[in-house]
Amino acid sequence: MMHSTPMWRRYLRFFGSNVGENVEEELRFHLEAMGAKKDAESLWTR
């Protein structure tokens, strides 16, 4: 069964219950940057 929670949100469990918006924003940036890098690299390797 597919996990309905976005991947970056699942990482928040590492930070406990008092997770601020800044942590969410930081993780979202990381995972989006990683996705963009993968997309860019796949264009070069096609």
Added chain:
Amino acid sequence: MAYSHKNEWGDNLKTPELDIVRGTLDLLVLKSLSWEPLHGFGIASAIRRHTDKALLVEEGALYPALYRMESKGWIRAEWGLSENNRRAKFYELTPSGRRHLKTEISTWKAYAEAVAKVIEATQLPAQENA
């Protein structure tokens, strides 16, 4: 059979990724920050490039380590703009962090030399006198 695997960055790996040895993540992060301030993704990318994709730092390990090192005063964080004009949190080494990095490097080198002596040994060492 040849080893073939894609990691979460989409890298085609010819050899298995190495697990980061416990206790070395701080060293890798602090060293990456010794050149210039970087955001978390930049730190993970730098480690990946420096190790020819052998070491992959996962977010679940990286960010708790960054917050821990920030609380110890080894690094400080500030929000800024990324190379793509996105809001990102940049980490910078503090003078205390630079001193700690120097100690960590010495400790790691001593440890690696000791392990090398064991794995490169060609025979059992002589017995110590009791």
